[in-house]
Amino acid sequence: MSSPADQVNQVLEREAPALFASLSALGRQVVFPPDIPFQAAEARGKAFNATIGQITDGAGGAMALPSIKRALETLDDATRSQALLYSPVEGLPAVRRAWRDWQRRGVATSASSSLPVVVDGLTHGLSVVADMFGGENRRVIVPAPFWGNYRQTFATRTGATMVPTPVYRDGQFDVAVVGEALAASPAGEPAIVVLNFPSNPGGYSPTPEERDQLTADLVEAAEHRPLVVVCDDAYAGLVYDAAIPRTSLFWELIAAHPNLVPIKIDGATKEFSLFGGRVGFLTFGVDPESEVATVLESKIKCLVRATVGSPVALSQVILLQALQSPTAEEEVESIRQELQRRWEVLTAALSGVDRGLVEPLPCNSGCFALVRLSPDIHLGSDAMRKHLLATQDLGVIAIAPDFLRIAFCSVSTETLPELVERLKAGVDAARDAG
Amino acid sequence: MSSPADQVNQVLEREAPALFASLSALGRQVVFPPDIPFQAAEARGKAFNATIGQITDGAGGAMALPSIKRALETLDDATRSQALLYSPVEGLPAVRRAWRDWQRRGVATSASSSLPVVVDGLTHGLSVVADMFGGENRRVIVPAPFWGNYRQTFATRTGATMVPTPVYRDGQFDVAVVGEALAASPAGEPAIVVLNFPSNPGGYSPTPEERDQLTADLVEAAEHRPLVVVCDDAYAGLVYDAAIPRTSLFWELIAAHPNLVPIKIDGATKEFSLFGGRVGFLTFGVDPESEVATVLESKIKCLVRATVGSPVALSQVILLQALQSPTAEEEVESIRQELQRRWEVLTAALSGVDRGLVEPLPCNSGCFALVRLSPDIHLGSDAMRKHLLATQDLGVIAIAPDFLRIAFCSVSTETLPELVERLKAGVDAARDAG
Numbered sequence: 001m002s003s004p005a006d007q008v009n010q011v012l013e014r015e016a017p018a019l020f021a022s023l024s025a026l027g028r029q030v031v032f033p034p035d036i037p038f039q040a041a042e043a044r045g046k047a048f049n050a051t052i053g054q055i056t057d058g059a060g061g062a063m064a065l066p067s068i069k070r071a072l073e074t075l076d077d078a079t080r081s082q083a084l085l086y087s088p089v090e091g092l093p094a095v096r097r098a099w100r101d102w103q104r105r106g107v108a109t110s111a112s113s114s115l116p117v118v119v120d121g122l123t124h125g126l127s128v129v130a131d132m133f134g135g136e137n138r139r140v141i142v143p144a145p146f147w148g149n150y151r152q153t154f155a156t157r158t159g160a161t162m163v164p165t166p167v168y169r170d171g172q173f174d175v176a177v178v179g180e181a182l183a184a185s186p187a188g189e190p191a192i193v194v195l196n197f198p199s200n201p202g203g204y205s206p207t208p209e210e211r212d213q214l215t216a217d218l219v220e221a222a223e224h225r226p227l228v229v230v231c232d233d234a235y236a237g238l239v240y241d242a243a244i245p246r247t248s249l250f251w252e253l254i255a256a257h258p259n260l261v262p263i264k265i266d267g268a269t270k271e272f273s274l275f276g277g278r279v280g281f282l283t284f285g286v287d288p289e290s291e292v293a294t295v296l297e298s299k300i301k302c303l304v305r306a307t308v309g310s311p312v313a314l315s316q317v318i319l320l321q322a323l324q325s326p327t328a329e330e331e332v333e334s335i336r337q338e339l340q341r342r343w344e345v346l347t348a349a350l351s352g353v354d355r356g357l358v359e360p361l362p363c364n365s366g367c368f369a370l371v372r373l374s375p376d377i378h379l380g381s382d383a384m385r386k387h388l389l390a391t392q393d394l395g396v397i398a399i400a401p402d403f404l405r406i407a408f409c410s411v412s413t414e415t416l417p418e419l420v421e422r423l424k425a426g427v428d429a430a431r432d433a434g
Numbered sequence: 435m436s437s438p439a440d441q442v443n444q445v446l447e448r449e450a451p452a453l454f455a456s457l458s459a460l461g462r463q464v465v466f467p468p469d470i471p472f473q474a475a476e477a478r479g480k481a482f483n484a485t486i487g488q489i490t491d492g493a494g495g496a497m498a499l500p501s502i503k504r505a506l507e508t509l510d511d512a513t514r515s516q517a518l519l520y521s522p523v524e525g526l527p528a529v530r531r532a533w534r535d536w537q538r539r540g541v542a543t544s545a546s547s548s549l550p551v552v553v554d555g556l557t558h559g560l561s562v563v564a565d566m567f568g569g570e571n572r573r574v575i576v577p578a579p580f581w582g583n584y585r586q587t588f589a590t591r592t593g594a595t596m597v598p599t600p601v602y603r604d605g606q607f608d609v610a611v612v613g614e615a616l617a618a619s620p621a622g623e624p625a626i627v628v629l630n631f632p633s634n635p636g637g638y639s640p641t642p643e644e645r646d647q648l649t650a651d652l653v654e655a656a657e658h659r660p661l662v663v664v665c666d667d668a669y670a671g672l673v674y675d676a677a678i679p680r681t682s683l684f685w686e687l688i689a690a691h692p693n694l695v696p697i698k699i700d701g702a703t704k705e706f707s708l709f710g711g712r713v714g715f716l717t718f719g720v721d722p723e724s725e726v727a728t729v730l731e732s733k734i735k736c737l738v739r740a741t742v743g744s745p746v747a748l749s750q751v752i753l754l755q756a757l758q759s760p761t762a763e764e765e766v767e768s769i770r771q772e773l774q775r776r777w778e779v780l781t782a783a784l785s786g787v788d789r790g791l792v793e794p795l796p797c798n799s800g801c802f803a804l805v806r807l808s809p810d811i812h813l814g815s816d817a818m819r820k821h822l823l824a825t826q827d828l829g830v831i832a833i834a835p836d837f838l839r840i841a842f843c844s845v846s847t848e849t850l851p852e853l854v855e856r857l858k859a860g861v862d863a864a865r866d867a868g
Contacts, residue, residue, distance in 0.1 A: 008729040011725050011728075011729045016695075016720070016726045017660075018624075018656075018660035018692060018694070018695055019660070019662075019730075021624055022567050022661075022695055023566060024566060027567060027733065030733045030737055031736055032523070032733070032735040032739070033736065037739065061512075069514065072514065073508075073509075075506055077495070080506065082496075083496075083506075083710050084496035084708060084709060085488055085710050086486070086488050087710060088475070089466070121744075123739070124554075124741060124742045127740060127741045131458065131460050132457060132458060132461040133458055135458030135460065138458065149739060149740065152736060153740050153741075156736070156740055157565070157737075157740050158460075190455055192456075226453070226455040226456045228453075228456045258452060259452040260452070261450070261452055261456060275520045275747070276516070276517050276518050276519050276520060276748050277518070278712075278742065278743070278747075290449070291445050291449055292446060292449045295445045295446055297466075299442070299461065299466070301466040302466045302467065305466070305467075305471065305583060306591050307557070307561045307591070307741055307742075308555055308557055308558045308712065308741075309557030309583070309712070310471070310712075311712070312554070312712040312748075313709070314710050314711050314752070315748050315749075
């Protein structure tokens with residue numbers, strides 16, 4: 001059977017041969033993948049739509065921070081000018097400083113971190129990091145299941161090799177898999193590890209003990225190779241279990257070993273509920289005044305300029321108003337609390353589900369809960385997704401081979417129990433049918 | 435002497451060896467280039483700053499369209515939600531349709547064009563096209579001098595080979611150079627041509643006769659190779675000479691030859707004075723309902739997702755308000771008229787300059803005027819730029835070996851005569867010193 005890329009390439013070869021002949025190797029390879037946006041598009045209009053990882057009121061409305069709403073309405077002339085004109089390639093200085101302060105709340109002053117460089121959302125940060133450190137055959141170790149777009153960003157674009165390491169063992173998130181995957185990699189070769197806590201699609205953040213183990217494993221691995229650790233902190237702060245630390249592992253990895261290069265990717269998308277704004281940040285664990293910081297900024301700026309020219313000024317200006325608001329922390333906390341209520345209701349409802357249908361995986365944070373189809377269910381996750389769409393008016397994201405992701409960030413608290421009922425009923429019907 | 439990249443790499447090798455060892459081939463190669471943003475940064479605060487290609491009131495203020503200003507102040511709840519939530523990867527449907535209507539004003543209905551895909555500004559469009567059609571050793575023919583970022587976008591990132599073709603002959607813009615460069619390229623090999631009219635840095639748009647010649651030359655070249663013609667229409671519509679057509683050459687290239695693949699890159703940046711918004715569009719010369727359009731959209735979406743996730747929704751929503759305004763054309767025309775006044779004053783002032791100092795090159799459109807240092811002046815353009823900064827409080831952009839670019843889009847009409855006086859005085863002093 002031909003691949004999806006082969007199929008679309010055949011159309012071009014037949015209908016537009018000169019265009020087909022002009023494609024680069026990458027141009028031949030790309031085709032829009034059937035992952036989250038594709039599946040979310042299929043779920044549009046469903047009464048129970050838990051596909052998209054953006055925080056909404058459950059009825060498709062944004063949950064705007066009051067300070068962002070106000071900023072949109074009350075830009076003075078000078079600020080509006082700044083919003084409509086080009087940003088410096090590295091980002092607006094005031095935004096960079098304010099974000100650094102925001103990131104470092106509660107962080108020891110001894111931890112060095114660069115002045116963040118602004119990028120067009122976290123994915124842009126990932127793609128810049130992939131350009132910097134990826135490339136042909138570079139191993140990218142990532143706990144699996146993982147956010148599918150890592151594959152496009154690192155492997156499709158730069159030729160890096162994804163090394164997905166199954167992270168759920170006996171129904172638990174086992175942080176040891178990262179160290180094991182590194183130990184099994186050819187010694188001496190540089191490698192990349194991508195860590196995403198709170199995780200997508202699992203909604204998991206490690207316990208203090210697990211953090212210690214993970215840090216120790218990474219330090220041990222750094223004995224044997226240069227090791228870039230990308231902390232994808234997209235969901236930073238969205239933690240619901242009081243026993244789980246909310247701070248990024250990034251801070252613990254700084255200066256942990258000379259061979260260990262931690263990089264923090266974060267941004268306003270989830271932290272400030274500014275999904276459509278596309279403001280992300282890239283931060284290195286080095287002193288902002290150091291020569292290394294200057295060099296890294298020069299390299300990152302070259303890639304930002306080569307990919308998007310300059311980052312979006314309009315959203316930076318809006319974000320800055322929110323960062324400068326005296327109520328910023330409360331506003332962000334208020335969204336976290338709303339998500340905590342949903343998480344409580346969802347995890348309670350899932351805990352009662354027959355394990356012969358689905359197994360809920362550990363979830364303490366983030367925007368998603370992940371369930372695994374029981375081995376008794378003889379339907380793959382994508383077939384199950386389509387079955388739930390068709391019979392239950394329920395949209396979820398399928399992750400091969402047997403995972404379903406529920407985005408509780410975009411479903412109201414009141415709707416979640418019924419959503420779980422429909423999940424149960426749909427899976428149950430498929431079991432009976434099988 | 436070591437290259438700028440070697441110099442910064444030596445810092446990393448010494449100060450951060452693990453990070454250095456982890457760099458990809460591209461990561462080693464990149465360093466922020468000393469081109470426009472770099473030179474503009476050096477000119478910040480100068481009384482006469484003609485470095486940046488963005489339209490301002492001449493005092494650093496944005497020239498906001500009234501409908502954009504209003505849009506920012508009056509977003510209703512639903513529209514604000516759309517602005518704060520994710521855009522579809524291909525862009526908001528209403529924006530895509532409205533932009534297509536905008537592009538096609540005055541265009542024959544027989545010309546096929548796809549529904550534009552939204553990207554994060556025109557540079558992002560260029561980088562996506564470079565990913566699609568560039569790659570190792572692909573020849574990219576571009577009239578020179580050209581916007582320096584083409585080099586980062588096509589050559590640095592994808593390994594394509596820039597083929598700059600000097601376009602000024604005897605003080606005239608000679609469109610024949612494109613056909614000549616193509617004729618000199620290995621037969622049969624696909625090639626890319628980048629055409630930017632109105633041009634940056636020259637401010638030139640071809641006459642009807644020159645357009646006919648250029649089209650004929652491209653069609654002739656397409657006899658011998660698949661030929662991608664990228665129409666970088668960043669400055670679309672900003673034409674000041676009534677004898678010069680304002681429409682994109684893209685429309686004339688559609689279906690001109692089976693081997694010819696025209697691609698239009700345009701956007702709100704200059705056309706709607708929305709520099710900080712980062713909304714660009716990619717359009718192909720194919721029917722929007724065709725299978726080829728569907729396949730190209732799938733490929734482009736994969737690259738957009740892999741590079742920036744999704745395009746910025748906030749700016750799309752603001753742009754849509756302007757596109758839907760009944761006064762959109764008048765508002766845009768009013769900015770064109772302001773730039774026309776500046777162009778008239780600047781070209782008049784330049785026409786009287788001693789040719790022993792600088793030669794003004796033909797300029798009828800766009801945001802810039804270009805002058806060439808006289809052969810009598812024994813100072814390269816970058817040394818001259820620094821000399822003008824230091825002695826005349828005047829910032830211009832230097833383009834090797836002997837060009838200076840004057841961004842009249844960001845200088846007020848009243849300031850331009852004095853600016854030219856300072857240019858003359860500065861160059862004259864350098865001549866005397868030499």
